[in-house]
Amino acid sequence: MKKVTINSVASYAGVSKKTVSRVLNNEPNVSDATREKVLKVFKELDYTPNPIARGLAQNRSFIIGCIYDNPSKSYITRVQTGALAACQENNYNLLIHPCDLRGDALISNIEHLLQSSRLDGLVLTPPFSDFKVLVDFLKSKKIPYARVASAVLEDESISVRSNDEQGAFEITEHLINLGHKAIAFIKGHPDHSATEQRFKGYRRALSTHGIEFNERLVEEGNFSYHSGVDSARSILDLTPRPTAVFASNDYMAAAVLKLATQRQLKVPDDISIAGFDNAPIARHIWPGLTTIAQPVEEMTQQAVNKLIEHISEPQEQPYQVTLEARLITRESTAQIKP
Template structure:
């Protein structure tokens, strides 16, 4: 028969309550006693029930990743970064993806938290900036970590990159290649990072003495199809751009597909750059020059902050990755 907590207590010569404290990694257990209990569990092949742990410690042993899904590669990176750390902590990761267009966004997320009773949450944009959600989590005493917040930056722990600085560096790189008419595809308007990346593009133009042209800026939604639509508009201009910088790899891939459809040689006739350095950036042809946002590492750090109870605000480095999709301005 499968060993139970009573068997462990008898083998270790301690109370059931002491075994429970060891299982839940509580303090106030002497090191020698803890070692004896752990040896008994190993000898008996005892595996604590998660339900029993939750009942004993008043915990659910679940955390939530609350996210929109602007691109499957981004979400895959987040989950990949969180899964290992959650497994090491004996905690289940529950992913709640939501539609950003709904008017009931905040209420939907709040209902999800109240129903499930999570031990903690990791929030991505735009819910990371939703004040009622943050208020409710704090009221309930539920710890959270925000990824890439855009408002109230001193509120709670967070992990982010310098989106404005990274977009500025990419735009300057295109300018250094001789480009002056540089199209820009803005990300989803509900995400603070979209504005930050647009600011980086505009600031680089201004710093380099390049006149900005509103006709070269097109709205996207962080997905492939919106990148296609933006490229069709930009390439239909009488004086079309010689380079297009899309603020996500999914949108940049959409731009690339339109360039191929129009028989434009990339990068000889049109340079294309993206943002994120998801797996997609190296799967398309030619490979995308892009800004590497360390998505997986950011998720790992967010989990570390959540489990440690840290209130740190971490800014991780971004990196410009050069591939074959960018080159000098056409003669």
């Protein structure tokens, strides 16, 4: 088994390698007869072009980088799934790059990544989607990028998000419709723009339904299970105890559920609990968590697809899309007891 290169194809087909290259890239100005002849040789010799050589000639790597810093494994996996789907469609590869850095260290880390891997583009996932320094840096280096689930940052680029504010509104409204008025809220990590969005949705629902906002019912979390435990403790210690808790993600909601159960509280009879994200844990525990499902895979796939399109033929106009989130009701929320 010896290597099949463009040269062997060319000599076998009796044409120049440039012509073979033309066929490979679907370029015009090749007669149908020649094209077919070459295509046949492709099959006969089982030829696959060498992406490395191609990359060298065109100064591209056909690799997209995906950077993240997220405590939720399921979220990361979903992001990867979407990104991989888009990459495979376009014969790109995906390079994953977890990084738990902020500020200057982040920039130099990314700079090193770009230098050493020659990425063609970068996908930014939360919380990086909203890091202005990073976006500015990429812009100055002229590195194409796409942002997933960004909420606040105004930027003329590719961005696919879902409507966190609306999702939070709906789930809060769901609790209100069940008769709850004292609804505690656990915030997410301050670096994530979703944190602010979800909080906004919560407040909008309260005000829409004429419920006064009570600051004492709000706890600061950071999306981690552990932070949920701390917040849960504070909330469950309140007197009077709130009749419902809306945590900004499912891990923190699970923490509330765990602590409540430990304290012999019945969920949802004694207290309703809602989360956000529809992480696997939401349906793996009892009672299952009422939550908001976002189309994470689809968001990422769209973002990466657009990114790759943009790399091939740079476009001026931005691409900004917002997909809908969806309320999923499970057993953790119920009508308030009279």
